[in-house]
Amino acid sequence: MNNKRLFTTMTALLLIVSLMAGCSGNNKAGNGAASSNAGKGGKEKVEITAWLTPQWKGVLNASEQGADYDSFLKYAAEKFAAQYDKYDASVKVEVIAGDQRDQLLNVNLSSNTPPDVFFESVFPMGDYVHRGAMVPLTDIVDDEAKKDIDQSFWDAVTFGDDIYFYPFQHNPGTLVYNADMFRAAGLEKFVGSENEIKTWTMDEYQQILDALKTNLPKDKYPNAYPMALYAVNNQGDTWNLAYLRTFGSPFFNNEGNIVLDDEKGAKAAAWLKKLYDGGYTNPGAESVSSNDANAMFQNQQLGISFTNPILFSNMKTNMENGTSPKFDVRLANIPSESGDPLSFTYVVGASVFQSGNAKKIEVAKDFVKFFSTDPELVKSSKNGIPVRSSVAEELKGENPLFAAYDANSKYLFNFTGNVPGYSQLREVLYPELQALYLGQKTPEQMVKDYQTNGNKVIEQNKAGSVIYNK
Amino acid sequence: MSVTKRKKKMEKFDFVSNVIITLFAVLNLFPLYWLFTSSLKNSSDVVKMPPDWWPKSITFSNYVDIFQNQPALRWTFNSIYVSGATTILVIVIGSMAAYAFSKINFKFSNLIYIIFVSSLMIPKEIMIVPLFRIVQNFDMVNAYGGMIWPNVAGAFGVFLLKGFFDTTPNALREAARIDGASEWRTFTRIMLPIVKPGIGALFILNFVQVWNDYLWQLVVGQEKLMKTLMVGTATLMQDLNPNFAYKMAGATVAAIPMLIIFILFQRYFTSGITAGAVKE
Numbered sequence: 001m002n003n004k005r006l007f008t009t010m011t012a013l014l015l016i017v018s019l020m021a022g023c024s025g026n027n028k029a030g031n032g033a034a035s036s037n038a039g040k041g042g043k044e045k046v047e048i049t050a051w052l053t054p055q056w057k058g059v060l061n062a063s064e065q066g067a068d069y070d071s072f073l074k075y076a077a078e079k080f081a082a083q084y085d086k087y088d089a090s091v092k093v094e095v096i097a098g099d100q101r102d103q104l105l106n107v108n109l110s111s112n113t114p115p116d117v118f119f120e121s122v123f124p125m126g127d128y129v130h131r132g133a134m135v136p137l138t139d140i141v142d143d144e145a146k147k148d149i150d151q152s153f154w155d156a157v158t159f160g161d162d163i164y165f166y167p168f169q170h171n172p173g174t175l176v177y178n179a180d181m182f183r184a185a186g187l188e189k190f191v192g193s194e195n196e197i198k199t200w201t202m203d204e205y206q207q208i209l210d211a212l213k214t215n216l217p218k219d220k221y222p223n224a225y226p227m228a229l230y231a232v233n234n235q236g237d238t239w240n241l242a243y244l245r246t247f248g249s250p251f252f253n254n255e256g257n258i259v260l261d262d263e264k265g266a267k268a269a270a271w272l273k274k275l276y277d278g279g280y281t282n283p284g285a286e287s288v289s290s291n292d293a294n295a296m297f298q299n300q301q302l303g304i305s306f307t308n309p310i311l312f313s314n315m316k317t318n319m320e321n322g323t324s325p326k327f328d329v330r331l332a333n334i335p336s337e338s339g340d341p342l343s344f345t346y347v348v349g350a351s352v353f354q355s356g357n358a359k360k361i362e363v364a365k366d367f368v369k370f371f372s373t374d375p376e377l378v379k380s381s382k383n384g385i386p387v388r389s390s391v392a393e394e395l396k397g398e399n400p401l402f403a404a405y406d407a408n409s410k411y412l413f414n415f416t417g418n419v420p421g422y423s424q425l426r427e428v429l430y431p432e433l434q435a436l437y438l439g440q441k442t443p444e445q446m447v448k449d450y451q452t453n454g455n456k457v458i459e460q461n462k463a464g465s466v467i468y469n470k
Numbered sequence: 471m472s473v474t475k476r477k478k479k480m481e482k483f484d485f486v487s488n489v490i491i492t493l494f495a496v497l498n499l500f501p502l503y504w505l506f507t508s509s510l511k512n513s514s515d516v517v518k519m520p521p522d523w524w525p526k527s528i529t530f531s532n533y534v535d536i537f538q539n540q541p542a543l544r545w546t547f548n549s550i551y552v553s554g555a556t557t558i559l560v561i562v563i564g565s566m567a568a569y570a571f572s573k574i575n576f577k578f579s580n581l582i583y584i585i586f587v588s589s590l591m592i593p594k595e596i597m598i599v600p601l602f603r604i605v606q607n608f609d610m611v612n613a614y615g616g617m618i619w620p621n622v623a624g625a626f627g628v629f630l631l632k633g634f635f636d637t638t639p640n641a642l643r644e645a646a647r648i649d650g651a652s653e654w655r656t657f658t659r660i661m662l663p664i665v666k667p668g669i670g671a672l673f674i675l676n677f678v679q680v681w682n683d684y685l686w687q688l689v690v691g692q693e694k695l696m697k698t699l700m701v702g703t704a705t706l707m708q709d710l711n712p713n714f715a716y717k718m719a720g721a722t723v724a725a726i727p728m729l730i731i732f733i734l735f736q737r738y739f740t741s742g743i744t745a746g747a748v749k750e
Binding site: 296 | 515598599694
């Protein structure tokens with residue numbers, strides 16, 4: 001009897017499951033296939049897909065009802081479709097996590113079904129340009145946009161002769177410091193104003209680290225260290241790249257090769273090692289991640305850490321709503337021997353993938369141009385720092401730091417050098433830093449090995465780059 | 471050695487064993503405890519040093535955010551449905567194949583079995599791209615079918631259940647056939663109930679494997695509503711600003727069905743995983 005029941009149940013379940021597994025779900029839109037047919041108003045129907053990684057919530061800000069990471073692009077898609085007269089266009093928006101990006105893109109590219117539009121930081125996307133997976137956007141950039149957006153941003157999105165990303169906003173990387181901790185260590189004179197990005201000289205920076213190491217009251221700040229240092233993986237490695245430029249190394253030459261193996265590069269590596277060995281940083285930098293460092297800073301265990309506008313704003317919001325300890329946080333530049341701040345930024349913008357479908361590419365480019373130039377939509381760039389001077393000027397009352405970031409823009413360096421294989425290059429740096437901190441390599445050996453191994457990666461990728469082999 | 475002395479020695483041994491087992495149990499349960507309590511903290515408290523062993527202020531905001539602002543219920547359903555459906559299909563189809571390989575003599579059966587089982591050595595990651603193309607051609611991207619069928623076509627279930635069928639005496643099958651039972655009747659009425667512990671073990675192992683199959687579900691379920699719980703939760707993370715407590719809440723929600731499944735099937739699991747190991 002039991003066996004009969006078991007068999008009947010299993011068969012019934014099998015039938016139900018088989019039916020549902022085969023029939024449910026949908027993929028009518030398809031990613032790569034031309035989904036063109038008659039649409040509204042007799043216009044041809046074209047559906048494109050737009051992917052983005054989490055950038056900000058809401059259209060304008062996170063306080064909107066139902067604000068989510070896809071709110072902005074969904075709103076932009078609706079507005080675009082309503083005014084678009086070439087086709088009956090629709091845009092399907094999907095959010096993917098940053099750590100899912102390469103897996104999803106590679107599988108979809110191998111299957112000829114890439115997303116049509118991708119909205120993301122430019123730096124991890126450069127390799128796709130070199131692979132020939134993207135289409136140039138030079139033809140949708142007009143003179144007005146070129147005037148409104150600083151040349152340094154155009155440089156960051158230009159590969160060879162063409163523009164491949166339409167800059168929308170940027171997230172400059174700076175240092176963040178605990179001003180309360182500075183005061184407790186007797187460092188009042190080094191504290192900048194609330195809306196300033198303070199620039200210290202290298203001597204001043206050393207004085208700050210010395211005081212944070214020795215003068216901090218241990219009862220108030222137990223287990224606290226002067227500055228953050230991490231090298232467990234490639235996360236937040238842009239700050240490490242900046243530290244390696246501290247003594248004037250240009251890092252890349254005009255041919256797109258690494259040139260860190262010189263006196264300046266070795267001096268920077270020796271400086272990092274000295275800070276680490278001298279107890280000026282959190283211990284175990286080789287096994288600490290940038291996330292750990294960020295968390296330590298929020299728990300007042302570090303005097304100086306790294307940040308960008310989104311992290312900084314989230315940190316302040318957490319303090320205001322009581323979800324993290326409240327203290328006075330302010331911004332500073334990464335110091336350099338020359339006295340000029342070391343400034344870099346993550347340019348965020350849209351790109352268009354080569355889907356092989358001319359109509360989709362046309363609609364995708366029109367969509368990118370639309371939301372990157374529409375006067376209402378470009379205001380959403382205030383969630384980072386606007387790349388458009390007009391927007392920064394208009395909204396400076398909302399965020400007084402816009403002016404400070406703007407002043408820094410003349411010191412920006414392009415940390416990727418737009419070299420092919422940048423993602424792989426990132427995998428070369430942190431093992432070298434680990435070897436440096438663990439004492440397995442001297443600073444000279446470290447920069448030498450990084451340059452040798454890094455240039456190998458670049459050379460290999462140059463061979464397959466459509467930009468270098470035009 | 472007298473019986474009393476031996477008994478006392480055994481008691482001491484039991485005591486030491488129990489202490490060691492308790493220590494191991496605590497070690498194994500601690501991550502679950504940490505996961506659950508961290509999900510009730512604020513993000514910065516999760517990574518606080520020294521840590522708060524119990525949340526100083528309990529917050530449910532991480533759970534509220536997951537279920538109120540995201541389709542987490544749908545993601546949970548997707549995970550349960552995909553794992554459950556795949557597992558049932560694996561058991562039904564795998565048990566039939568395993569029975570055939572174990573009890574029915576047919577031409578090249580050993581060769582086919584070896585080829586079949588050899589596929590276990592090929593990592594799934596290698597097959598992702600061709601598999602994705604096949605699923606695309608079947609129009610199963612963003613469909614449950616695309617998540618389920620490729621996992622059904624695995625050899626593990628057949629391999630595991632064949633071990634169990636091998637331990638059942640052939641005389642049982644022969645007796646059933648002599649009494650006039652058909653092959654199907656012999657399989658369903660006589661043999662299948664005997665390998666119930668193996669089916670229980672396979673249920674847990676396969677359910678857990680599909681539940682944790684992140685990469686394939688990520689690639690196939692690209693629409694927001696078609697994501698599984700773990701893939702969906704991962705999309706909410708920012709690279710440089712992860713909310714650790716949010717992650718913990720997502721992982722807790724993902725772990726609960728697993729715990730329920732394990733508690734329900736642990737009897738079969740513990741007996742089943744060893745039962746198939748010895749051939750009589």
